[in-house]
Amino acid sequence: MNSLLFSPALGDHAVTVVRVADNQWHAVENDLVVGRGHASRRLDGRTFLSIDTWRGAVFDRLADAMLTDHPAPLYTMVDETDRDVTAGWERAGFTNWRREREFVVPTDPRITGLTAPPPPGVVIEKAAEGPLRELDRAIRSEVRSTVGWQTMPAEVLPWQGGTTPIDPSKYTVAVREGRYVGLVRLATMTRQPRIGLIAVLAGERRRGVARALLGQVLADLHRSGVETVSAEVDESNEAAMGLFQRIGARRTGGNLELVHQQGKV
Numbered sequence: 044m045n046s047l048l049f050s051p052a053l054g055d056h057a058v059t060v061v062r063v064a065d066n067q068w069h070a071v072e073n074d075l076v077v078g079r080g081h082a083s084r085r086l087d088g089r090t091f092l093s094i095d096t097w098r099g100a101v102f103d104r105l106a107d108a109m110l111t112d113h114p115a116p117l118y119t120m121v122d123e124t125d126r127d128v129t130a131g132w133e134r135a136g137f138t139n140w141r142r143e144r145e146f147v148v149p150t151d152p153r154i155t156g157l158t159a160p161p162p163p164g165v166v167i168e169k170a171a172e173g174p175l176r177e178l179d180r181a182i183r184s185e186v187r188s189t190v191g192w193q194t195m196p197a198e199v200l201p202w203q204g205g206t207t208p209i210d211p212s213k214y215t216v217a218v219r220e221g222r223y224v225g226l227v228r229l230a231t232m233t234r235q236p237r238i239g240l241i242a243v244l245a246g247e248r249r250r251g252v253a254r255a256l257l258g259q260v261l262a263d264l265h266r267s268g269v270e271t272v273s274a275e276v277d278e279s280n281e282a283a284m285g286l287f288q289r290i291g292a293r294r295t296g297g298n299l300e301l302v303h304q305q306g307k308v
Contacts, residue, residue: 058101060108068108070101080105082113091118099131106135116304123297137301142278146292148238150265150272155290157258161217162251167259170214170226178216178223179209182242215260217243217252225252227260229272236264238274241283253286 058072070078078096085091090113094105110117119137121128152158161167217225225243229236238260243252264272274292276283 058104060104062108062112068105068112070096070105072101077101078105080109082109082117089116089118091120093119094128094131099127102128102131103134106131110135110303116302118303119301121299121301123299129299129301132301135303136305137303139299140302141300143275143298143300144278144284144294145296145298146274146276146287147271147295148261148274148287148290148292150261150269152258152262152265155258155261157254157261157290159251159254159258161255164219165224165250165252165255166218167255168216168218170211170216170223172209172211174223175209175211175214175216175226178226178244181244182226185245213239215256217247217256219247225256227256229260236269236272238272241286248282253282257286257290 058070058077061069061071063069066082066084068080069076070080077098078094078101080095081093083091083093092106092109092113094102094109096102096105117137118140119132121132123129123142149155213228213230215227215229216223224247226240227238228240230239238257241253241257243256261272273295274287275298276287278284278297
């Protein structure tokens with residue numbers, strides 16, 4: 044257990060930051076816990092920090108202790124409207140990494156307008172693991188050499204520790220001449236189904252493949268009684284932003300992903 048003692052301001056008690064576990068910190072004042080910090084290592088290998096306190100000075104002290112104890116880069120996610128928390132992380136040296144917009148997407152084809160059939164030669168179907176993994180590798184290769192990982196959702200980030208986990212039941216794919224050329228990933232283990240990823244190989248873009256994939260997934264949900272789904276889109280992904288806006292998606296909020304690139308000296 045490690046602890047850092049900070050000198051109090053006039054009239055305040057001393058605040059001690061204690062590392063109570065490998066990934067947890069407490070800020071203690073006068074024997075009371077006045078703030079908590081947490082570090083979570085995600086399956087893509089990145090470490091995300093979070094702090095729970097209502098006092099700015101305690102936030103700063105927790106952030107300093109956590110940055111001292113963890114190597115960079117470190118990440119955090121904040122609601123885009125929470126200026127106090129964002130300012131706290133910025134004081135600690137975090138900068139904007141990506142901005143993600145949240146949408147609610149209707150499923151009714153009469154609203155989305157997604158009624159056109161797939162492009163000639165393209166079939167929309169459920170995924171099988173072997174060709175799905177092949178498509179996953181191809182998409183990752185294109186992302187690495189073009190737009191970069193920072194523009195992509197967690198579902199497509201480089202994975203740590205071996206083979207990327209893939210559950211084919213969550214995917215609908217576009218197939219041309221026996222080859223997978225595009226996919227939609229739908230997460231259903233949440234209060235509201237969520238579109239986690241839409242991706243089409245570079246050579247198949249601007250041909251209506253993404254619209255056909257999304258139209259099939261949304262229509263299936265509509266027939267099962269689901270009226271809306273959620274989606275998060277990186278604001279730099281102009282193609283995805285345009286697609287969701289054209290089908291009547293309504294923006295409901297957004298998140299900032301911040302990064303601390305340099306370690307403590």
